[in-house]
Amino acid sequence: MLETILQQRYMLVAVILFTIGLCVLFLHPNLIKKIIGMDIMDAAIMLMLATGGYVEGRKAPIITDGVTEFTHYINPVPSGLVLTGIVVSVSMTAFFLALTQRLYARYRTINLDEILIQAKKEVK
Amino acid sequence: MKNDDTSLLRRLRSWVEGEDEEHQELPPIVNMEELEPAPRPKEHRSLWHLQDKSRIPVEYWVMAVLVAVTLSASLLYTSLGMPPFDDPNVPTMNEVPQRYVEQCVEETGALNTVAGMILDYRAFDTFGESTVLFAATVSIVFLMRQEEKRPSSRKKKRRARPAPAPSGDVFSGPYTDSVFRGTARLLIPFIMLFGIYVVVNGHLSPGGGFSGGAILGGGLILCAMVVGQERMRRVLGLDRFTKITAFCLLAYAAMKGYSFYTGANHVGWEVPKGTPGNLLSAGFILPLNICVGVIVAGTIFSFYLLFSQEERD
Structure with missing residues (x-):
């Protein structure tokens, strides 16, 4: 058991980070903090992907000195995936912040519960 | 505007909205230090605080906590069964990255x-x-x-x-x-x-x-x-x-x-x-x-x- 935990340490840290982000996203009424929680989840996923392609002793996947053996370099696919993830995470964060700003301009609060209560009142 | 806004929210608002406030009782905020520190009304910090207001049904919170705990536990359990770290033979090291590494210079020039x-x-x-x-x-x-x-x-x-x-x-x-x-x-x-x-x-x-x-x-x-x-x-x-x-x-x-x-x-x-x-x-x-x-x-x-x-x- 302990060996498994040691073996999976990066994965476990990633999952714990993801869990923290998930709990913030689920349980915090403040919209800004929800967005922060989502960013923590993004970071956790990137950590998981980046460690997935790593092998001790291999080099970054940039061909140097004409060596093209696969066993000489780490896996380039996770790096590309993380690159994609960072860009999408940045744009989604900005988009959510803009939406939050609009909600704030409408309801004068960034507490989701208050917003829901006010919205319910409006419907009635 | 409601009166129970906290001073933090006011500052945030003047920051995001600029000086054009619809309500005139707030001066345009130029320097944050010039603002008198307004007494902060109670914020709800946690769900327990909200519960005694009983405006959001408690079941929502229970469900949220349940879902979060279940998801977290299943994720933690699953992570122990993932392919090991730092192993050259993990399933992701298949022919796709091999092709990328070995043929990249030839096929793309990069x-x-x-x-x-x-x-x-x-x-x-x-x-x-x-x-x-x-x-x-x-x-x-x-x-x-x-x-x-x-x-x-x-x-x-x-x-x-x-x-x-x-x-x-x-x-x-x-x-x-x-x-x-x-x-x-x-x-x-x-x-x-x-x-x-x-x-x-x-x-x-x-x-x-x-x-x-x-x-x-x-x-x-x-x-x-x-x-x-x-x-x-x-x-x-x-x-x-x-x-x-x-x-x-x-x-x-x-x-x-x-x-x-x-x-x-x-x-x-x-x-x-x-x-x-x-x-x-x-x-x-x-x-x-x-x-x-x-x-x-x-x-x-x-x-x-x-x-x-x-x-x-």
Whole structure:
């Protein structure tokens, strides 16, 4: 058991980070903090992907000195995936912040519960 | 406006909304220190605090906690069964990355395998990614512009806007702090140069359009902080940035469309790959990197412009 935990340490840290982000996203009424929680989840996923392609002793996947053996370099696919993830995470964060700003301009609060209560009142 | 807003929210509001408040009892906030510290009403910090107000059904909270705990526990359990870390034989080390590493120089001309992958083998995905960035910018512009269109906010703003704040507001006018300005003036050329280096050498060394574009965007933000947004906007306004970004997206689409078309139909007018290792090599990867870099830099700088106060005119 302990060996498994040691073996999976990066994965476990990633999952714990993801869990923290998930709990913030689920349980915090403040919209800004929800967005922060989502960013923590993004970071956790990137950590998981980046460690997935790593092998001790291999080099970054940039061909140097004409060596093209696969066993000489780490896996380039996770790096590309993380690159994609960072860009999408940045744009989604900005988009959510803009939406939050609009909600704030409408309801004068960034507490989701208050917003829901006010919205319910409006419907009635 | 409700009276029970906290002072933090007021500050946040004056920050995001600029000086054009609909309610007049709040003075335009120029210096945060000048604000009298208003007594902070109780905020609800936790769900337990909310419960005694009993306005949101308790079941919601119970369900949220349950779902969060269940998901977290199952994730933790699953992570123990994942392929081991630091093992050369994990399932992801299959023939796909092998092909990318071994054939990249030959097939794309790029030394940086990641650049070759995302801008040649998987260029269509990267096009979608740049489109996500562009779509985010456009939707944020849309959201913010709608807010401006409310009547009655425009005229007030013209009158209410004070002269540039003496000490520099958090996000508005130029900073007057001489240490900051001097350091920034020294650093900006190097930041820009480094950003351009990272973009242009994307196919040879670590980096590429995304990372270099982020550096360039950060440099532009620093530049706007030093010279002030009004002057910056005269040179590089939001409209101009949108145009440049759209042009770069179209150029990307045209280049990749060309290589997809000629490649799929075996026309044979391939772009020469050049000698791997030279700056001018790797076919379309260099111009594609430049396009992506400009898109990313423009997006980051537009986010800054949009989220800062003075955008609202």
